[in-house]
Amino acid sequence: MYKDKINLLGTDIKRGEHVTLEMEIAKLHNRSSxxxxxIIERSKKDGPVVLFMAGVHxxxxxGVEIVRRIIKxxxxxxxxxTVICIPVFNVFGFLNLSREFPDGRDLNRVFPGSAxxxxxxxxxxxxxxxxxxxxxxxFDYHTGGAARVNASQIRCDxxxxxxxxxxxxxxxxFIVNSKSIPKSIRYTLKKHNISALLYEGGMAKNFDEHxxxxxxxxxxxxxxxxxxxxxxxxxxxxxxxxxxxxWIRAPYSGMFHVKIKNGQWITKKTVLGIxxxxxxxxxxxxxxxxxxxxxxVNNFPIVNRGDAIFHVSLEAE
Numbered sequence: 001m002y003k004d005k006i007n008l009l010g011t012d013i014k015r016g017e018h019v020t021l022e023m024e025i026a027k028l029h030n031r032s033s034x035x036x037x038x039i040i041e042r043s044k045k046d047g048p049v050v051l052f053m054a055g056v057h058x059x060x061x062x063g064v065e066i067v068r069r070i071i072k073x074x075x076x077x078x079x080x081x082t083v084i085c086i087p088v089f090n091v092f093g094f095l096n097l098s099r100e101f102p103d104g105r106d107l108n109r110v111f112p113g114s115a116x117x118x119x120x121x122x123x124x125x126x127x128x129x130x131x132x133x134x135x136x137x138x139f140d141y142h143t144g145g146a147a148r149v150n151a152s153q154i155r156c157d158x159x160x161x162x163x164x165x166x167x168x169x170x171x172x173x174f175i176v177n178s179k180s181i182p183k184s185i186r187y188t189l190k191k192h193n194i195s196a197l198l199y200e201g202g203m204a205k206n207f208d209e210h211x212x213x214x215x216x217x218x219x220x221x222x223x224x225x226x227x228x229x230x231x232x233x234x235x236x237x238x239x240x241x242x243x244x245x246x247w248i249r250a251p252y253s254g255m256f257h258v259k260i261k262n263g264q265w266i267t268k269k270t271v272l273g274i275x276x277x278x279x280x281x282x283x284x285x286x287x288x289x290x291x292x293x294x295x296x297v298n299n300f301p302i303v304n305r306g307d308a309i310f311h312v313s314l315e316a317e
Contacts, residue, residue: 155199
């Protein structure tokens with residue numbers, strides 16, 4: 001865990017040093033280089049190496065703002081250890097406010113990548129080779145995709161003792177038991193015995209101040225938990241632990257009207273939403289099948305039968 005010598009992208013990072021490096025990921029068709037800024041703060045005292053990263057999906061900008069605030073407020077300057085910040089991981093997607101890489105691939109489904117694979121795969125390979133070997137903990141910031149809005153939540157495998165301790169220390173509104181997806185960053189890092197937590201909050205292409213503040217406070221809390229920072233907790237929020245969950249899907253196609261607030265505790269038979277047609281001939285209520293928490297809501301006004309519209313807890317404490 002404690003590294004006497006840290007070398008990143010061929011640069012030795014000395015104790016007490018602030019360094020901004022650029023990792024070149026590709027050249028455009030006009031030969032312009034595309035580079036990712038990486039901000040490193042190493043304290044004078046050795047300790048864990050923590051990576052805060054965002055923008056794996058280029059349209060998920062809440063996380064980009066969270067990591068920006070970590071840097072701006074100097075949360076990355078710690079009493080011990082090293083903090084690495086990558087505010088925009090998928091710079092291609094960020095430029096276009098797009099989820100995908102230019103080759104059309106989801107960057108979070110190509111890890112650990114390949115030196116001779118697709119553009120996304122080559123980038124994943126470079127990240128695994130150049131940065132991951134020096135890292136102990138990773139916090140990866142995301143939002144809901146499309147029109148899905150996530151309540152502030154940490155996703156982790158709750159059977160992993162280290163992960164659940166970090167998740168509780170983070171203090172998001174929810175901790176959602178979630179197995180990592182093959183070829184994702186979290187799945188690949190776990191194979192390298194690196195603790196990686198995924199923060200989800202808000203929706204793509206939008207800022208949500210509560211979500212941003214929750215993610216920012218969580219960063220301060222985990223650095224305190226790892227004894228890299230001192231002082232009181234940023235927030236003493238007690239997360240709701242969702243051990244099992246399910247999606248409620250639209251039983252009809254039509255216009256969708258949400259009737260509850262995301263993150264709420266809902267009792268059985270509460271009206272969650274209404275699906276109507278444009279001609280005032282059809283109106284169907286969607287009711288809660290059980291007492292549950294709602295921690296993700298689909299805000300898209302038009303739904304098709306089978307669309308996931310509410311993510312709810314089956315077992316929570």
